[in-house]
Amino acid sequence: MKLKGKVHKFGNDVNTDEIIPARYLNTSDPEELALYCMEDADPDFMKKAVKGDIIVAGENFGCGSSREHAPISIKAAGISCVIAESFARIFYRNCINIGLPIFTSVEAAKELKTGDVAEVDANKGEIRKEGRKTVYLSEVFPKFIKEIISSGGLMAYARKKDQEV
Amino acid sequence: MGYTVTEKILLAHAKGVKDIAPGDFIRAKIDLCLGNDITSPIAMREFRELGKKKVFNQKRVVLVPDHFLPAKDMKSANQAHSLKEFAREFGISNYFELGEMGVEHVLLPERGLILPGDLAIGADSHTCTHGALGAFATGMGSTDFAYAMAFGECWLKVPETIQVRFTGKPRKWVGGKDLILHVIADLGVSGALYKSLEFTGDTIENLPMDDRFTMCNMAIEAGAKSGIIQADKITEKYVKAAVRKYKQPRKTFKSVISDKDATYSEVREYNISKLEPVVAAPHLPSNGKSVSELKDIKVDQVVIGSCTNGRISDLKLAAAVLKNKKVAPDVRLIVIPATQAIYLEAVKEGYAETIVKSGGVFCTPTCGPCLGGHMGILHAGEVAISTTNRNFVGRMGHPKSFVYLSNPAIAAASAVKGKISHPADL
Numbered sequence: 001m002k003l004k005g006k007v008h009k010f011g012n013d014v015n016t017d018e019i020i021p022a023r024y025l026n027t028s029d030p031e032e033l034a035l036y037c038m039e040d041a042d043p044d045f046m047k048k049a050v051k052g053d054i055i056v057a058g059e060n061f062g063c064g065s066s067r068e069h070a071p072i073s074i075k076a077a078g079i080s081c082v083i084a085e086s087f088a089r090i091f092y093r094n095c096i097n098i099g100l101p102i103f104t105s106v107e108a109a110k111e112l113k114t115g116d117v118a119e120v121d122a123n124k125g126e127i128r129k130e131g132r133k134t135v136y137l138s139e140v141f142p143k144f145i146k147e148i149i150s151s152g153g154l155m156a157y158a159r160k161k162d163q164e165v
Numbered sequence: 166m167g168y169t170v171t172e173k174i175l176l177a178h179a180k181g182v183k184d185i186a187p188g189d190f191i192r193a194k195i196d197l198c199l200g201n202d203i204t205s206p207i208a209m210r211e212f213r214e215l216g217k218k219k220v221f222n223q224k225r226v227v228l229v230p231d232h233f234l235p236a237k238d239m240k241s242a243n244q245a246h247s248l249k250e251f252a253r254e255f256g257i258s259n260y261f262e263l264g265e266m267g268v269e270h271v272l273l274p275e276r277g278l279i280l281p282g283d284l285a286i287g288a289d290s291h292t293c294t295h296g297a298l299g300a301f302a303t304g305m306g307s308t309d310f311a312y313a314m315a316f317g318e319c320w321l322k323v324p325e326t327i328q329v330r331f332t333g334k335p336r337k338w339v340g341g342k343d344l345i346l347h348v349i350a351d352l353g354v355s356g357a358l359y360k361s362l363e364f365t366g367d368t369i370e371n372l373p374m375d376d377r378f379t380m381c382n383m384a385i386e387a388g389a390k391s392g393i394i395q396a397d398k399i400t401e402k403y404v405k406a407a408v409r410k411y412k413q414p415r416k417t418f419k420s421v422i423s424d425k426d427a428t429y430s431e432v433r434e435y436n437i438s439k440l441e442p443v444v445a446a447p448h449l450p451s452n453g454k455s456v457s458e459l460k461d462i463k464v465d466q467v468v469i470g471s472c473t474n475g476r477i478s479d480l481k482l483a484a485a486v487l488k489n490k491k492v493a494p495d496v497r498l499i500v501i502p503a504t505q506a507i508y509l510e511a512v513k514e515g516y517a518e519t520i521v522k523s524g525g526v527f528c529t530p531t532c533g534p535c536l537g538g539h540m541g542i543l544h545a546g547e548v549a550i551s552t553t554n555r556n557f558v559g560r561m562g563h564p565k566s567f568v569y570l571s572n573p574a575i576a577a578a579s580a581v582k583g584k585i586s587h588p589a590d591l
Binding site for chain 2: 018040043097159
């Protein structure tokens with residue numbers, strides 16, 4: 001899978017309250033959650049973002065509340081993937097479980113700036129800035145997680161497993 | 166080579182392995198899984214889509230509609246209703262309707278639903294609270310909750326453990342909240358990312374259960390997967406009383422403790438005998454400072470409650486500070502007992518009366534303002550001091566509002582003075 005999109009850059013410790021504020025958690029409808037994606041980190045985010053765009057952030061992206069609404073709103077907003085220096089653990093597993101592609105790369109996260117166009121080869125974990133030769137390699141997913149990702153998320157993995165039993 | 170308490174619990178629950186080491190991925194049997202009115206709707210939808218006819222165990226799935234209840238609006242009412250419907254359809258006995266409902270991480274231990282040595286997961290980040298029972302407890306997402314309901318298991322990466330050792334006797338007005346804010350200030354909000362924090366030392370051995378819950382509750386604010394305190398006599402007495410009172414079917418348990426030769430990724434030691442109450446300034450829980458450094462910051466609202474500090478000893482402390490005092494003009498004091506049992510005890514003991522006479526309001530159990538849900542949302546520019554766990558941008562309302570985190574005594578004293586204060590200042 002090849003992803004390409006305009007970069008929206010955020011800082012360290014972006015928490016799930018900023019990604020999708022609790023005032024919108026009286027619904028779990030993805031389309032509705034998408035309307036408010038990143039609202040408290042950047043109120044104009046949804047005016048600027050277009051389908052395929054990429055979120056790039058610093059350390060500990062997605063810290064705080066366990067709300068799966070956060071990666072759901074990012075995915076439903078059409079963001080193709082998130083690249084960060086590191087991810088908070090519940091957010092990390094939520095992304096894997098729902099099938100939002102995420103990539104951990106300190107170099108890529110530091111190098112990419114708002115307005116850049118990033119290209120990602122999801123299978124190889126290769127990230128580059130459009131028109132540049134330098135390739136940044138994202139951290140490799142452990143085998144176990146690869147299985148979940150290749151199944152299409154945790155519930156798809158569960159269905160497959162259920163049939164095997 | 167020995168195991169930490171966390172590794173022992175995980176090994177006891179891991180499927181198909183005889184040994185365990187940090188970094189291993191395991192499939193682990195769970196003893197209990199939990200969801201609330203925000204996270205369960207997604208989990209229930211996914212569970213239904215899976216086409217399962219039964220949950221793995223009707224007594225081990227817990228649904229607590231605590232975040233937006235009593236329903237703050239029509240959509241919240243719909244979400245809460247969906248939990249009740251699901252509980253009825255699948256015969257889930259541990260669904261707590263308003264009147265029994267309390268803040269989940271206070272309610273479950275109070276009811277004796279989690280035992281030492283258990284592996285519990287919850288679709289709520291503060292599930293780590295239950296580590297205070299000597300259990301492995303961690304927050305996950307809704308999909309994990311759906312999977313757990315269906316299969317009675319979860320996937321986990323075995324965490325490394327940081328041993329956090331406290332020595333010394335806390336000073337007056339210093340409690341579990343101050344210890345944990347002190348540690349988070351030292352570690353930072355991602356200092357324990359993917360790791361388990363094991364709290365130990367003579368300070369912890371003498372610490373009451375309520376304070377232990379407060380400490381494990383905020384392990385996540387250092388990025389940790391779990392916080393844990395090995396079960397001891399204090400834990401066992403607490404759990405046995407809860408199990409007996411609520412006639413839980415699971416009555417026996419075996420406490421688990423770390424081996425002497427267990428491996429820790431790091432050991433941190435803190436002598437806290439001189440520690441002053443700690444207040445975390447906006448907008449991160451790691452911005453902890455001594456209360457004296459933040460004096461004179463004016464506050465508009467004071468919140469005492471939540472899964473961090475909404476227990477009876479917290480209300481007792483607040484009432485002790487507020488006795489015969491008045492809340493400052495233009496300051497809103499909102500006190501929220503975390504469960505009905507705590508509410509009732511606060512009424513019986515006179516804490517509720519003291520709080521109301523001081524000019525505070527005494528509310529029904531709910532997570533409410535902690536996450537900017539309802540019952541105390543901040544206006545732009547307003548400042549709150551709160552006994553809750555997070556002070557992120559917009560956490561309690563407007564993105565341009567400010568939240569300071571503290572223990573209940575500091576919060577109560579600040580309500581009286583109208584600015585961040587120490588009880589000794591009154």
